[in-house]
Amino acid sequence: MASTSEPRVPTEVGERIIDFVAQRWDLTRSLYMADRNWAPNAYETLHSCSLTCRAWRPRSQFHLFRVARVRASIAGDRSFDEMNALFRNRPRLRDGVEALCADGRNLANPRLHLVPFKVTLMLPDIPSLSLSKGPLYLPPAFDVCMRRFTSLVELRLAYITFRSANDLRRTTASLHSLKFLSILQPAWQKLTTNATPNEPP
Numbered sequence: 001m002a003s004t005s006e007p008r009v010p011t012e013v014g015e016r017i018i019d020f021v022a023q024r025w026d027l028t029r030s031l032y033m034a035d036r037n038w039a040p041n042a043y044e045t046l047h048s049c050s051l052t053c054r055a056w057r058p059r060s061q062f063h064l065f066r067v068a069r070v071r072a073s074i075a076g077d078r079s080f081d082e083m084n085a086l087f088r089n090r091p092r093l094r095d096g097v098e099a100l101c102a103d104g105r106n107l108a109n110p111r112l113h114l115v116p117f118k119v120t121l122m123l124p125d126i127p128s129l130s131l132s133k134g135p136l137y138l139p140p141a142f143d144v145c146m147r148r149f150t151s152l153v154e155l156r157l158a159y160i161t162f163r164s165a166n167d168l169r170r171t172t173a174s175l176h177s178l179k180f181l182s183i184l185q186p187a188w189q190k191l192t193t194n195a196t197p198n199e200p201p
Helices: 011-031 042-052 057-064 080-089 091-095 112-122 142-146 165-173
Strands: 067-071 099-103 128-135 154-162 180-184
Touching: 011 042, 011 057, 042 057, 057 091, 067 080, 080 091, 080 112, 099 112, 112 128, 112 142, 142 165, 154 165
Parallel strands: 067 099, 099 128, 128 154, 154 180
Antiparallel strands: none
């Protein structure tokens, strides 16, 4: 009797296709080292692959989380706490993260200063970190926590407002393994923050 089941693409073939799509990010990274984003349409393609079937989801998510993005907030969608809960429940996703981008855009009170306090708990061995769009207040323990990024070799700062050039120096000098530094349009002004120097952030 002839089989009535529909032909299926072997999972191994699907994973090879997914890997090929993800390679476009590696190519873009090698050509434009200051840009840690996906090549055009690569992210959307991987996202669609993750929703195609359960067999494709693990491989797609592995590549999608190679570049993780978090909002510089302690609560809400894609916040520090939400990402921490995700990685605690899905440790395999955490182990594949190669770069983290913390973004303060569209936030009334961006908390970029919490990155070393929060991210070192989630991703202590992250090799690449990007901070963008917001003021960066440096509490007293900031330098100590930044030193915990012992594997961090790439740091990107884009549209960050510092109190002084000394704060920029403190941000970078504590990273002893740093090899690549990108600074795009920094700003300097006196900042206000809800956190006080005498209390933990």
